[in-house]
Amino acid sequence: MPEETFTPIGQKVEDIAPTAAEAQAEDDEPRGVEEIESLCMNCHENGTTRLLLTQIPYFREIIIMSFSCDKCGFQNNEIQPAGTFQLKGVHVELRLTQMEDFARQVVKSDTATVKFIELDVEVPAGRGQLTNVEGLLSTIVDDLESGQADRKEQAPEVYEKVEEIIQKGRKMLAGEAFPFRVSVDDPAGNSFITPDMRDGVGKWEKREYLRTKEQNEALGLTDTSNEGLTDNGDIIPDTVYAFPATCPGCMHPCTTNMKMVDIPHFRQVVIMNTTCDDCGYKSNDVKTGGEVPEKGKKVTIKVRNSVDLARDILKSESCFLECPELNLSVNPGTLGGRFTTVEGLLTQVRDDLHNQIFQTGPEDPAAVHAGDSLPAEEKARWDKFFSDLSAAIKGEREFTIILTDPMASSYVQSLADDPAQPDEQMTVEEYERTDEEEEELGLKDMKTENYSEDH
Numbered sequence: 001m002p003e004e005t006f007t008p009i010g011q012k013v014e015d016i017a018p019t020a021a022e023a024q025a026e027d028d029e030p031r032g033v034e035e036i037e038s039l040c041m042n043c044h045e046n047g048t049t050r051l052l053l054t055q056i057p058y059f060r061e062i063i064i065m066s067f068s069c070d071k072c073g074f075q076n077n078e079i080q081p082a083g084t085f086q087l088k089g090v091h092v093e094l095r096l097t098q099m100e101d102f103a104r105q106v107v108k109s110d111t112a113t114v115k116f117i118e119l120d121v122e123v124p125a126g127r128g129q130l131t132n133v134e135g136l137l138s139t140i141v142d143d144l145e146s147g148q149a150d151r152k153e154q155a156p157e158v159y160e161k162v163e164e165i166i167q168k169g170r171k172m173l174a175g176e177a178f179p180f181r182v183s184v185d186d187p188a189g190n191s192f193i194t195p196d197m198r199d200g201v202g203k204w205e206k207r208e209y210l211r212t213k214e215q216n217e218a219l220g221l222t223d224t225s226n227e228g229l230t231d232n233g234d235i236i237p238d239t240v241y242a243f244p245a246t247c248p249g250c251m252h253p254c255t256t257n258m259k260m261v262d263i264p265h266f267r268q269v270v271i272m273n274t275t276c277d278d279c280g281y282k283s284n285d286v287k288t289g290g291e292v293p294e295k296g297k298k299v300t301i302k303v304r305n306s307v308d309l310a311r312d313i314l315k316s317e318s319c320f321l322e323c324p325e326l327n328l329s330v331n332p333g334t335l336g337g338r339f340t341t342v343e344g345l346l347t348q349v350r351d352d353l354h355n356q357i358f359q360t361g362p363e364d365p366a367a368v369h370a371g372d373s374l375p376a377e378e379k380a381r382w383d384k385f386f387s388d389l390s391a392a393i394k395g396e397r398e399f400t401i402i403l404t405d406p407m408a409s410s411y412v413q414s415l416a417d418d419p420a421q422p423d424e425q426m427t428v429e430e431y432e433r434t435d436e437e438e439e440e441l442g443l444k445d446m447k448t449e450n451y452s453e454d455h
């Protein structure tokens with residue numbers, strides 16, 4: 001349904017209020033209220049249902065429905081949300097302190113529960129309503145009064161208790177019982193109490209919550225509160241999760257896949273992949289978690305053959321990578337986090353750098369003539385650099401990889417008998433972070449103990 005179909009009531013009135021002459025000349029003008037002939041459930045004759053599609057400011061689109069029967073006089077009014085169930089339930093609470101608060105607009109869907117807290121009265125889910133706070137409270141008091149005569153005869157004790165509630169409700173309506181609170185709780189997330197720009201702290205409050213299993217079942221939904229998660233709501237290792245995202249390249253909707261992997265003798269990491277089918281954008285990243293270690297870690301590995309090239313390696317976002325023999329340095333943040341093999345990591349570094357320098361891929365046929373605009377000396381230096389790097393990737397020369405990570409979140413697979421210990425080609429050492437590293441990581445401004453002393 002077009003978005004302009006749902007407009008505020010005031011705007012709709014302005015759009016459809018022609019003069020008398022225009023109304024006579026143009027009978028086909030769109031009307032704000034749609035009328036449909038429908039069956040009266042009271043007398044089973046035909047009545048009229050009127051539909052108004054409108055938009056509630058600060059909220060969303062709704063459909064206001066009104067039925068009336070000219071035969072028996074039966075009437076019924078209700079509202080329904082024009083959209084679907086929201087991802088979360090909603091709880092809105094208003095603290096009334098003055099008569100003007102009674103005019104606050106209230107959207108109560110057929111799944112919402114209304115409660116006047118100080119009155120200790122709750123209206124269960126039922127017919128949807130578009131009203132205000134005064135209308136809600138008046139309806140409750142009137143409904144309670146309608147059965148008082150029978151209660152007085154049949155259950156005098158109940159009559160007395162209900163009478164107390166009625167009198168208290170009348171005082172509230174008269175403005176003699178301020179302050180008091182009203183809340184609307186809707187598991188479907190389609191109910192609302194209008195706020196005011198002048199509301200102070202504690203006046204109006206809205207919070208969203210995850211639906212329980214019982215609430216999802218009542219709404220006819222499958223239980224998604226812990227779907228694919230553990231009983232504690234944690235993600236399950238080695239399970240791929242997909243969630244919607246927006247492509248940073250073309251801004252079209254795309255999908256991000258996420259998987260938690262437990263690296264033996266190291267820690268759990270989260271691997272994330274985003275692929276856009278529209279523009280071909282691809283992104284891979286690895287996130288490490290856990291507490292901030294007291295010291296940084298430096299891992300050095302000597303790569304001598306194809307077995308070493310096949311070692312698993314995790315380079316975190318905070319890691320500085322260097323290969324002295326290849327004149328290669330990769331600063332923290334470059335490439336993001338990567339969990340791959342030594343060969344795969346160097347291949348990605350080579351391809352990305354080659355594309356930046358020559359504006360072409362390494363296997364591109366145009367690469368032969370790429371970089372012609374560079375000075376001859378500089379082009380020769382880059383050609384030698386990429387030649388040495390390619391030779392290292394093919395296992396034709398030995399080299400050393402040094403991972404310096406102030407967050408100790410990088411890892412190289414060990415081939416020792418005890419995989420938890422470094423093998424003979426590896427060295428692992430801890431070091432004290434420099435002031436510059438602490439500053440870049442934001443650790444100098446972080447205070448986790450006695451922080452109240454600063455306030």
